[in-house]
Amino acid sequence: xxxxxxxxxxxxxxxxxxxxxxxxxxxxxxxxxxxxxxxxxxxxxxxxxxxxxxxxxxxxxxxxxxxxxxxxxxxxxxxxxxxxxxxxxxxxxxxxxxxxxxxxxxxxxxxxxxxxxxxxxxxxxxxxxxxxxxxxxxxxxxxxxxxxxxxxxxxxxxxxxxxxxxxxxxxxxxxxxxxxxxxxxxxxxxxxxxxxxxxxxxxxxxxxxxxxxxxxxxxxxxxxxxxxxxxxxxxxxxxxxxxxxxxxxxxxxxxxxxxxxxxxxxxxxxxxxxxxxxxxxxxxxxxxxxxxxxxxxxxxxxxxxxxxxxxxxxxxxxxxxxxxxxxxxxxxxxxxxxxxxxxxxxxxxxxxxxxxxxxxxxxxxxxxxxxxxxxxxxxxxxxxxxxxxxxxxxxxxxxxxxxxxxxxxxxxxxxxxxxxxxxxxxxxxxxxxxxxxx
Amino acid sequence: xxxxxxxxxxxxxxxxxxxxxxxxxxxxxxxxxxxxxxxxxxxxxxxxxxxxxxxxxxxxxxxxxxxxxxxxxxxxxxxxxxxxxxxxxxxxxxxxxxxxxxxxxxxxxxxxxxxxxxxxxxxxxxxxxxxxxxxxxxxxxxxxxxxxxxxxxxxxxxxxxxxxxxxxxxxxxxxxxxxxxxxxxxxxxxxxxxxxxxxxxxxxxxxxxxxxxxxxxxxxxxxxxxxxxxxxxxxxxxxxxxxxxxxxxxxxxxxxxxxxxxxxxxxxxxxxxxxxxxxxxxxxxxxxxxxxxxxxxxxxxxxxxxxxxxxxxxxxxxxxxxxxxxxxxxxxxxxxxxxxxxxxxxxxxxxxxxxxxxxxxxxxxxxxxxxxxxxxxxxxxxxxxxxxxxxxxxxxxxxxxxxxxxxxxxxxxxxxxxxxxxxxxxxxxxxxxx
Numbered sequence: 001x002x003x004x005x006x007x008x009x010x011x012x013x014x015x016x017x018x019x020x021x022x023x024x025x026x027x028x029x030x031x032x033x034x035x036x037x038x039x040x041x042x043x044x045x046x047x048x049x050x051x052x053x054x055x056x057x058x059x060x061x062x063x064x065x066x067x068x069x070x071x072x073x074x075x076x077x078x079x080x081x082x083x084x085x086x087x088x089x090x091x092x093x094x095x096x097x098x099x100x101x102x103x104x105x106x107x108x109x110x111x112x113x114x115x116x117x118x119x120x121x122x123x124x125x126x127x128x129x130x131x132x133x134x135x136x137x138x139x140x141x142x143x144x145x146x147x148x149x150x151x152x153x154x155x156x157x158x159x160x161x162x163x164x165x166x167x168x169x170x171x172x173x174x175x176x177x178x179x180x181x182x183x184x185x186x187x188x189x190x191x192x193x194x195x196x197x198x199x200x201x202x203x204x205x206x207x208x209x210x211x212x213x214x215x216x217x218x219x220x221x222x223x224x225x226x227x228x229x230x231x232x233x234x235x236x237x238x239x240x241x242x243x244x245x246x247x248x249x250x251x252x253x254x255x256x257x258x259x260x261x262x263x264x265x266x267x268x269x270x271x272x273x274x275x276x277x278x279x280x281x282x283x284x285x286x287x288x289x290x291x292x293x294x295x296x297x298x299x300x301x302x303x304x305x306x307x308x309x310x311x312x313x314x315x316x317x318x319x320x321x322x323x324x325x326x327x328x329x330x331x332x333x334x335x336x337x338x339x340x341x342x343x344x345x346x347x348x349x350x351x352x353x354x355x356x357x358x359x360x361x362x363x364x365x366x367x368x369x370x371x372x373x374x375x376x377x378x379x380x381x382x383x384x385x386x387x388x389x390x391x392x393x394x395x396x397x398x399x400x401x402x403x404x405x406x407x408x409x410x411x412x413x414x415x416x417x418x419x420x421x422x423x424x425x426x427x428x429x430x431x432x433x434x435x436x437x438x
Numbered sequence: 439x440x441x442x443x444x445x446x447x448x449x450x451x452x453x454x455x456x457x458x459x460x461x462x463x464x465x466x467x468x469x470x471x472x473x474x475x476x477x478x479x480x481x482x483x484x485x486x487x488x489x490x491x492x493x494x495x496x497x498x499x500x501x502x503x504x505x506x507x508x509x510x511x512x513x514x515x516x517x518x519x520x521x522x523x524x525x526x527x528x529x530x531x532x533x534x535x536x537x538x539x540x541x542x543x544x545x546x547x548x549x550x551x552x553x554x555x556x557x558x559x560x561x562x563x564x565x566x567x568x569x570x571x572x573x574x575x576x577x578x579x580x581x582x583x584x585x586x587x588x589x590x591x592x593x594x595x596x597x598x599x600x601x602x603x604x605x606x607x608x609x610x611x612x613x614x615x616x617x618x619x620x621x622x623x624x625x626x627x628x629x630x631x632x633x634x635x636x637x638x639x640x641x642x643x644x645x646x647x648x649x650x651x652x653x654x655x656x657x658x659x660x661x662x663x664x665x666x667x668x669x670x671x672x673x674x675x676x677x678x679x680x681x682x683x684x685x686x687x688x689x690x691x692x693x694x695x696x697x698x699x700x701x702x703x704x705x706x707x708x709x710x711x712x713x714x715x716x717x718x719x720x721x722x723x724x725x726x727x728x729x730x731x732x733x734x735x736x737x738x739x740x741x742x743x744x745x746x747x748x749x750x751x752x753x754x755x756x757x758x759x760x761x762x763x764x765x766x767x768x769x770x771x772x773x774x775x776x777x778x779x780x781x782x783x784x785x786x787x788x789x790x791x792x793x794x795x796x797x798x799x800x801x802x803x804x805x806x807x808x809x810x811x812x813x814x815x816x817x818x819x820x821x822x823x824x825x826x827x828x829x830x831x832x833x834x835x836x837x838x839x840x841x842x843x844x845x846x847x848x849x850x851x852x853x854x855x856x857x858x859x860x861x862x863x864x865x866x867x868x869x870x871x872x
Contacts (some may be wrong), residue, residue, distance in 0.1 A: 012475055034509075041507040044831050047789030048805060069507050108786035 007367040008253055009277035017227045017271045019240060019316050021299035024270060027188040027323075028092070028118060035253040036122040040068040042114045044263035047103055049115060054103035056418045057084035057425065061100055061116055068123055078134045085159045085423075086152055088128055088179050089199050090418045092189050093287075099418070115372040117357025125327060128197050135205055138165035143435045146171065148216045151179020152417045153235030153407030156424030157431075162207040164432045169229070173215040177203075179237055179407075181417060183262040186290040187270070188297070216368045219382050226402050230438070231431045234390065234398070234405040235385075235424060238373035238413075244282065248340025248371075257281065257291035257370035265295055273298060276366030280349050281305045281329075282337050283370030284314035286415060289321070291368045292329045302361050307349055310337040315415070335360050344350035375409050385413045396427035403429060441537075442746035444739060444753060446480065447457075448720045449612035449637045449697060451570040453480035453543040456753060457710070457738050460525040460618075460722035461486050461547035461573060463518060464732075468531035472538070477732035478739060481543025482535075483722065486520035487564060487577045489556060493582075495522045497703050498515055503658065503673060504650035508863070511729045512673035515649045517667060518703035519550050519581045525560075532567040544568075549587050551599060554604045561608035571612040574605055575641020581670050589643070592618035593631035602634025604865050612637040616698060619676075620646050620838075624683040628693045639687065640699035640722060642680040644670025673725040677703030681716055685764045687718025707741025714753065715760035731739050768860040775846050775853060776822035776838040778802075778815045784835040787811055790835060791826035799825050817847040 015023070031039060043065040053062040062081050067076035080087035092185040094100075096117040103230025127134065143166045147154045150172030150404040151157050156215055176182050181195040202212060216222060216236060225232045241256035243249060253276070253282030267273050279300045284307035292305045303322060311335050314321060324331060334354035346367050351360040365395040373389050384391045384399035390410045392398055407413055413420070442707075444455040459465050459474050459480035466485040474482055481774065495518055495549040504513035521528055536544050546569045557803050561572065576592030583590040591597040597616065615631035617624065619642040631639050646668050652659040679860040680702025687693045700718030703724040704710050713721050727735050746753060792813050795803040802819035803826060804812060815826075822838060830836045845852050861870050 039506045041701035044790060046787075048811075050787070050811070100670075103787040105788045109784075177761040 005014075007347060010253070010274050010365050012274050013271045014275050015271065017269070020271050020298065023189070024188045024294075027186075030121045031115070031118050031224050036068055038126050039115050039119055040065045042106065043403070044105060045309030049387045050103035050105060051100040051114075054100050055084075055314075056416065057087075057090075057422045058085065059083045059100075059120075060324070064123055065114070065116075065119055068119060073123055074134070077127040077132075080124055081335075082121055082132060082411050084418065084421050084424075085156055085202055086181070086198060086417060087120055088124040088201075088422045089190065090196065090421070091117050091124060091153070092194070093181075093185055094416070097319045098403075110133065119291075121295060131201060131204065133204060135163050136206060137157045137163055137207055137215050140207075141165040141169070142401065143167070143230040143434060144169070144228075145431060145435075146225045147229045147233045147235065147411075148211065148225070149179065149200075149233075149235030149237060150177035151173065151235055151237055151405065151407060152181060153409075153422035153424040153427075154179070154233065155199060155236075156421040157203045157233045157235065157404075157428045158208045158424075159205060159405065160425050161175075161206045161397050161431060164228075164428065166207070166432065166435065168208045171214040171216060171225075172210060172212045173236070173239070175212050177210055177212065179235075181434055183265055184258065184290075184421060185265070185417075186261070186294055187265055188294075188381060203330065211228075211256060214394070222382070222400075222403070230259070230402070230435055232403045233396075233424070234403060234429050235407040235420065235430065236375065236405075236409045238389075238408045240374050240376050242374055244337055244340075244369060244371065246337055246339055248342060248346070249407075251340055251342050251346045252344060253342070253346035253365060254340055254367045254369065255419075257283065257368040258373065260290055260368060261294065269297060274407050275300050277301050277367065278363045279303045279365040279366045280362050281368045281370055282305065282349070283368075283372070284309065284371060285315060285318060285372065286316050288368075288370035289316045289324050289329075292369055293324050293327045295368075296329055298400070300366075300389070302363075304332060304350075304364075305329050306332045306335050306360070306362070308332060308334065308354070332360065347398065352386065370421055373408070380405050392423075394426075395430035397430060441743035442739075442752065444743060445482075446753065447544070448699065448836060449571060449614070449776040451481070451543045451545070454478075454541060454542070455480035455719075455735075455739050455742075456714075458482060458543060458545075458699070458718040458720060459727060459736060461545075462724040462728075464724060464727050466521065467523065467528075471531075471544075473536050474735075475535075475539045475542050475673040476729075478735045479509055479542070479732065480720075481545065481548050481570075483545045483573050484528065484532060484569075485545040486549045486578070487525060488520045488582075488587075489560065490525045490556045491553070492522055492524055493518045493519050495519055496662045498662040502669070503661050504649065508729050511673060511725070513671055513727050514728065515647050515669040515671050516644070517580050517669040518663050520547075520575070520578070521740075525563075527655045529564065529567050532564070532569055535567040536570075543870045545571045545573050546747055547573040547616070548576050548605075549578070549582060550601075551589065552586060552601060557601070557604035558608050561605060568589060568602055569611065571614060571637075572605060573614040573618050573640060573647055574601060575643070575774075576601070577616045577620060577641075578617040579644060579646045580667065586684075589618040589620050591625055592616075592643070593621055595626045598627055598630040599634035602631055602636050604638075606635040610734065614638045614640050616701075617641040618643045619679055619683060624686050625693060628690075628696060630859055632693060632696050636696070638697035638699055638719075640701055641687075642684055644672045644675065645676055645679065646670035646783050654799045668754055673705040674704065674705055674709075677709060681712055682715060684718055685716040685761060688758060688761045689764050690718065707738050708782070710738060710742055711745060714756045715758070716764070717758045719757050721835045725773055770859065771857045772860060772863060773839045773854050773856060773858040777817050777841060778813055778822065778824075778826050778836055779839045780813055780826075780836050781834070782814075784810075784832050785813060786830060786832055789813060790829045790831065794825050799823060801830070805831065819848060821848065822833070 064079040101113040178195040334352035404427040407420035446456040461483040582588035590811035615636040700713030701722040
């Protein structure tokens, strides 16, 4: 080699600003009106439509599409948002190919579902752009509910409670609301600060007080909330990243993907973000894909995504896996990390290849861990847990009196915004039922 | 590849194919007709000529449209009147076109007041240009009808007969009478044309219509300076109405000998086959050309030729082929039984057949079988109405199949080969016995 490679090779501005801007533009540009009308025309308006069943929030999809066809955009948005107040974000981030669009009957005879996600965005975008308030609060009940967590579950719960006439205080850990909508999710899926636009819309219903930088720190605080409020909803997410539990994990350059994604989302100028020349991502979920693709789009030369099992077991959808490949990410299956190699700083990772004595050695300036998160449940131990998550019933009620929970922090949480929204909605309806009985 | 010859004789007027442009804006002047003939159209009926001085048209919206969701034109509404150019200009151009295109059919459409002198004056003048025939416009339902012409004539059989007689007296070339659909029964006008000596009828002209309102101003749409008027409706949407009227004339004892030129929503060769099979000997096209341009003649000619080749038929053999299958309701066989059958391999499980049947028909299609989403016909309830076939989005998925043996599970009655018409049905108090 003619020149000595600097080690580690981590720097910003690997690509010019304009190229980065292009790489982080809208992944799925919105439909124009003619496109939307033609696409809406493809909906068969099925009876007992399979897409509705496949939507975790049960949106009346044929209903909202029919309203698009008749230019009743406000009515269409109301149909969507009354089941899913984050219908705008879900239109952008839902893995529709494994939810509503997978269930579309058009798959059965032409293998091309109706573009439900894009139509949902078409119907909801104007509502947020115009801040068109579609909901009205019921008469005040005089009840107060504490919602812990400013992510999709918490905000969904808060909105529904506010609509039902309750007053809500949202205790948000971070300096901005939105949870993973604000700090997670690949940037090209939610451009133009949409997460905050959506939160503003949700809060504009009234009756919701947002307190940022207010983490729930202890069981004692939870008890205090139960004293002070008529009900408590926990949508605290999974704050801690899982560890690999292997040699070298503490080296510099070994990062939690979720933190890097948060930095990326908050960066004013993405070209200023430090990017490794060689990046290795360990994991097989959406976070792994998001960090791998975004690293590539920031200018990393080699990005390897390594997953310990096969493509079918990856929780990232086929669409996401394809997106990674077409973005230039190399995906390796059936390889588990054995040790991180390096001195002060990581230089590579060694993987054991499944069912063989082979080793896969990948050079790395940065290693991202994207093997899931867990909840720091220790402080809230008074609630029954299973595998480190809250146990809830079908109404999102925990074992603790006056406490409901939803989103990623409950058993059955599946890392999807849409599921978290549904949890929050169900909990709000149940809380309302309880408070009216009381 | 040898294609079926579409050369046609209609009333002794020959044309290389049976597709003529109807009298309308596409045949307004020589420029358009030249382009049409270059594109391959078999003939043209010139935009309707009237008296001098010529009428005037509005200089605002003349058309409005019924769209499908992707803005495909389903129907047109128009308020344009007859030619608004000097008669002499039209005569000069007719003469030139006939000279330049001797193998194409060129027919003059005319609309004149209800006095014999007008017909005696104008008909010979127009015939002198060399046109192959006349078409009497007794059809336009807007504007001219307010002046006692167009549909105002076509709605009164006595007027039709009278004006036809005047035209026949003045003309030596064939006379076609163009009928309006804005009547209760097409047979009296057709019979009147025949009695007046018409060589043929052409139908249908346009249907009285208002397209819609303007959702902002809540006025009718479109308007001319804030006011609107009804127009004539045409295009694909009117085809079924036209087909019925054509078939009625073709199967009626009184009018079956009258040659028919079919008009109404013909957009592709299949539409033309409908008209031919139901009794038309040639067809006229307007709206489709106005939407897509003259080039559609390629598919019309090519599609019809290919179809005839596949059927091993001539165009003459196709004409009227389906007429014997058209009858009155009272002659339908009430012992004939069909049931819908859903091909489960083709079914995409949209459930439209179920909800249509469940909400609006006979509750004869399941939505769940053994806890699975599955759509099956319940023979005990199915009356064979064809609604499910009509709403199914998958071609060929639901078919109607005749029951030939056993009993009808719905009625418990045995299936019989014996025909039973309403005329002889026991429930008919007027039944014919013996």
